[in-house]
Amino acid sequence: MEAIITAATVLTMYFNAVNSDNANYMYNGEVEDGVINKIEVYAENDHHQMTQKMEYRYVYDEQGRLQDKEMMTWDEATKQWTKSSRLTYKYYKNGYNVEMSYWNAEKQQYDLPTEVTLYRSTAPNLTTVKTYKMNKTQDNMFLTSSMVVMEPLDSRLIAQK
Secondary structure (H helix, E strand, O other), X not given: OOOOOEHHHHHHHHHHHHOOOOOOEEEEXXXXXXXXXXXXXXXXXXXXXXXXXXXXXXXXXXXXXEEEEEEEEEEOXXXXXXXXXXXXXXXXXXXXXXXXXXXXXXXXXXXXXXXXXXXXXXXXXXXXXXXEEEOOOOOOEEEEEEEEEEOOOOHHHXXXX
């Protein structure tokens, strides 16, 4: 399966955000050895000043694939970043899962995932995407969406016909 989230993918997303025409936000990325470890997002307030808004922290596995993306929000009262949520990426032979978890300040840990999206390569150029959400009693997940994504055929294959 080709759609693996790597350090290069995160770096590209950062440069795309920095170079966009969205003037209400500014981005400050921490890059080490060509790898984005952290991105701070600043937003323009009512007084036309840039203030801290979000911070994204990235962790990669030994193969350079994105493992965790942690989202932090700025707490103006404490003047500190506070944990908000986390995306965890789990890779398999035929695809990967993306799990969304929220920070539980009382327990000082992330809760169980509230949403999981499964990406599976089922045939060449064919990927299934299924999203599950946790029910209200938090004892089971239910399917909320399911789709099949067809990637374009390689133009060399079309030319051969």
